Amino acid sequence: MLHALRQAKAQATATVAARVGIGGPVGSGKTALIEALIPVLQRRGVDFAVVTNDLVTKEDAERLRRSGLIDPDRVSAVEAGACPHTVIREDPTLNIAAGDELEARFPGVELILFESGGDNLASTFSLDLVDWWIFVIDVAGGDDIPRKRGPGLLRCDLLVVNKIDLAPHVGVDLDRMLADARQVRGGKPVIATNLKAGTGVEAVADAISAAVLFRI
Amino acid sequence: MRRIEHVLGSRLEPDMSEALHRLEHRGAVDIVAVPAADLARRRLLISTRSGEELAIALPRTEKLFDGAVLLLERDRAIVVRAATERWLRLEPRSISDAVELGYQVGNLHWRVRFGGEVLLVALEGRPEDYTARIENLIAARRVAVTVLDEEAVDSPPSHEAAPSHSHGASHDSHPHHHRDH
Numbered sequence: 001m002l003h004a005l006r007q008a009k010a011q012a013t014a015t016v017a018a019r020v021g022i023g024g025p026v027g028s029g030k031t032a033l034i035e036a037l038i039p040v041l042q043r044r045g046v047d048f049a050v051v052t053n054d055l056v057t058k059e060d061a062e063r064l065r066r067s068g069l070i071d072p073d074r075v076s077a078v079e080a081g082a083c084p085h086t087v088i089r090e091d092p093t094l095n096i097a098a099g100d101e102l103e104a105r106f107p108g109v110e111l112i113l114f115e116s117g118g119d120n121l122a123s124t125f126s127l128d129l130v131d132w133w134i135f136v137i138d139v140a141g142g143d144d145i146p147r148k149r150g151p152g153l154l155r156c157d158l159l160v161v162n163k164i165d166l167a168p169h170v171g172v173d174l175d176r177m178l179a180d181a182r183q184v185r186g187g188k189p190v191i192a193t194n195l196k197a198g199t200g201v202e203a204v205a206d207a208i209s210a211a212v213l214f215r216i
Numbered sequence: 217m218r219r220i221e222h223v224l225g226s227r228l229e230p231d232m233s234e235a236l237h238r239l240e241h242r243g244a245v246d247i248v249a250v251p252a253a254d255l256a257r258r259r260l261l262i263s264t265r266s267g268e269e270l271a272i273a274l275p276r277t278e279k280l281f282d283g284a285v286l287l288l289e290r291d292r293a294i295v296v297r298a299a300t301e302r303w304l305r306l307e308p309r310s311i312s313d314a315v316e317l318g319y320q321v322g323n324l325h326w327r328v329r330f331g332g333e334v335l336l337v338a339l340e341g342r343p344e345d346y347t348a349r350i351e352n353l354i355a356a357r358r359v360a361v362t363v364l365d366e367e368a369v370d371s372p373p374s375h376e377a378a379p380s381h382s383h384g385a386s387h388d389s390h391p392h393h394h395r396d397h
Binding site for chain 1: 271345
């Protein structure tokens with residue numbers, strides 16, 4: 001009897017979509033990362049949707065909707081109206097609702113990407129909202145960013161260091177920056193990207209696929 | 217890889233407990249040790265002690281906890297064991313030191329418990345990454361620091377609390393201590 005009940009429960013509910021957060025400072029490349037991931041995920045047959053967060057506009061959502069890369073209905077916008085971290089960490093209710101609404105509209109969706117509004121190095125995601133999260137920094141922000149040990153950089157599941165092509169132009173020692181990042185993160189993964197050229201995007205898609213879609 | 221899509225119940229529920237007890241005698245209960253910081257995740261790739269890889273993908277209404285039963289079959293079970301949580305015990309020397317410590321810890325969004333005249337901070341990383349943030353208080357001997365495992369944390373009148381910046385609702389500031397009995 002017990003076994004029958006447990007099996008019935010196990011078969012009762014289809015698994016819901018994986019939820020992945022993308023945070024990081026203003027201008028580091030969060031929206032660019034999503035734009036670069038879209039064709040890669042599509043080619044891999046991943047059924048996905050996106051929730052963007054902006055301060056008082058829907059700028060990032062409109063950018064993605066106009067891109068022609070994704071069905072505009074699959075992009076949902078949340079206006080934080082306050083510091084961006086408040087709606088991904090302190091009270092993620094609006095984002096949770098946006099994710100639920102996308103899942104209801106697109107049955108079978110496997111993955112929802114939540115892009116935070118640009119914030120500072122202390123920005124982190126609540127695990128009530130996402131299952132796994134990425135923090136994006138860029139070399140133009142300075143190679144001392146990893147050494148500042150911001151909670152976003154330390155706690156994220158994957159650190160993306162973007163705009164590596166700019167390193168020689170902004171006086172950044174990229175190898176040292178990546179080594180510092182790996183050292184302060186205690187071995188947790190770091191991926192270097194140049195999103196404009198597509199460098200590193202497959203590796204980010206691999207990391208998402210392995211961590212929450214279990215495609216290894 | 218075995219996919220786990222539900223928590224079937226708690227090992228403390230009478231019917232579960234009885235079934236697990238029978239299996240334990242046959243050495244057929246496998247344990248998956250989940251780090252405290254990962255208990256809040258609904259998706260997790262993790263191996264059991266016997267080496268079986270689990271792809272855990274729970275509905276958003278379910279959560280892992282110490283004693284969560286993930287598999288219960290006639291000849292085998294898998295149960296979650298929450299890895300011991302570590303705490304930073306911060307003891308301010310005076311009321312003014314306590315006020316300043318509370319201010320700083322709140323601004324840092326650390327997950328805390330109140331322990332009478334000490335503040336306990338849940339460690340989700342290396343202790344030195346935490347102490348470095350309040351180095352001024354420690355170096356001036358205004359706050360004494362020790363690292364404690366879960367068992368060493370006094371349960372009596374401690375009170376769990378969210379960091380001062382929290383705006384309420386559900387978030388990850390509520391460690392639950394489902395101790396073994």
